[in-house]
Amino acid sequence: MDNAFTAFFRKNSDYPTFRSKKDNQYFIIPQYVEGSGNRLVIPMFKEGIRFRDKHQIPEPIDQIIITRQVNRYYASIYYESDDKPQKGDQKNGIDVGLKVFATLSDGIQVKNPRHLNSVEKRIKKQQQKLARKEKGSNNRKKQIIRIEKLYQELSDKRTDFLHKVSTAITKLSDTIVMESLNIQGMMQNHHLAKAIADVSWYRFKQMLQYKSEWNNIDFIEIGMWEASSRTCSRCGWINHELKLSDRMFICKSCGLEIDRDLNAAINIRNIGLIKVGLDRPEFTPVEIATSAELFNRRDLRDVGQ
Ligand SMILES: [Zn+2]
Known part of the structure; x- marks a missing residue:
């Protein structure tokens, strides 16, 4: 809230509003994320959050974005990869x-x-x-x-x-x-x-x-x-x-x-x-x-x- 009002008084943004609970919300965890088995470990949850996907959690992870849709949470994992391109002729x-x-x-x-x-x-x-x-x-x-x-x-x-x-x-x-x-x-x-x-x-x-x-x-x-x-x-x-x-x-x-x-x-x-x-x-x-x-x-x- 402090950030929101500071930005407002500096004329960088509009008057702060409440965020609706109904919005599809998201937040970014910019660093210190890692995988441990089938769990994603982020700074606030040292014990890890169970993560379900057919792929293994890659490493090292650059950042993750958590989004919510209806009653489910998704983690989009950003990482660098040197996978070979898949293409035909x-x-x-x-x-x-x-x-x-x-x-x-x-x-x-x-x-x-x-x-x-x-x-x-x-x-x-x-x-x-x-x-x-x-x-x-x-x-x-x-x-x-x-x-x-x-x-x-x-x-x-x-x-x-x-x-x-x-x-x-x-x-x-x-x-x-x-x-x-x-x-x-x-x-x-x-x-x-x-x-x-x-x-x-x-x-x-x-x-x-x-x-x-x-x-x-x-x-x-x-x-x-x-x-x-x-x-x-x-x-x-x-x-x-x-x-x-x-x-x-x-x-x-x-x-x-x-x-x-x-x-x-x-x-x-x-x-x-x-x-x-x-x-x-x-x-x-x-x-x-x-x-x-x-x-x-x-x-x-x-x-x-
Ligand atoms: Zn013809």
């Missing part, structure tokens, strides 16, 4: 969609995980129950906590899915191309399924971006309208009659028959590669045709199912 364009979560230009498709739907259904059911509880009652409070926990479960499962997919793609790629997402449009969307998908795509892209940076992978972003799903990825012919419901792209010029999302992913990849310079010899029509054939093996890898 593919140049992947990625198309994201409602029907199929992600389509790679090499033909791999990742479906939306079904187990998320069941949690969503449970949330809906519990929310109907909440509507029948009396305002201000203890039962209502309990019901709200029940729903918050379900949301937490949903969020954990979705995060897990996004991490698995983005890590798998990272391991395949040395270049990743994606379209920019329409944030403005995302905010205005009132269709729930679409809104949830928007948030997932956004986080998916963020994960791919920072994992690319960690692993020395080129991440290229292209404009939303640069790669059209109406353009044939082999010859450039434009299908003006392509409808949203059409799952296949059929080219009347070169005869290419290809999944529409795969066609879009290949266009995204090609435009991204043109953007960083045409000096990439592997970008040839023959290569694209080979990629299209690979599509038949799309069920080879189904991440997150």
Whole structure:
């Protein structure tokens, strides 16, 4: 409080306010943190705090940030690592969609995980129950906590899915191309399924971006309208009659028959590669045709199912 008022009188900050208990709170422990078995030892708790993760606690630790979400505490551990980068040799364009979560230009498709739907259904059911509880009652409070926990479960499962997919793609790629997402449009969307998908795509892209940076992978972003799903990825012919419901792209010029999302992913990849310079010899029509054939093996890898 003393610090807050000193800052206020020195005109460095606004008049101090109370911190709401409802806020998601966090604090930083900048030094003297170490691991001991499965416990995190920080200056105030010499006996250590039990820490649960599939990874071992790294050392030495630079600092940790403790955050709280609903009824759980998380420790983000900052440390220096000399891990080798994980990357492959593919140049992947990625198309994201409602029907199929992600389509790679090499033909791999990742479906939306079904187990998320069941949690969503449970949330809906519990929310109907909440509507029948009396305002201000203890039962209502309990019901709200029940729903918050379900949301937490949903969020954990979705995060897990996004991490698995983005890590798998990272391991395949040395270049990743994606379209920019329409944030403005995302905010205005009132269709729930679409809104949830928007948030997932956004986080998916963020994960791919920072994992690319960690692993020395080129991440290229292209404009939303640069790669059209109406353009044939082999010859450039434009299908003006392509409808949203059409799952296949059929080219009347070169005869290419290809999944529409795969066609879009290949266009995204090609435009991204043109953007960083045409000096990439592997970008040839023959290569694209080979990629299209690979599509038949799309069920080879189904991440997150
Ligand atoms: Zn064509």
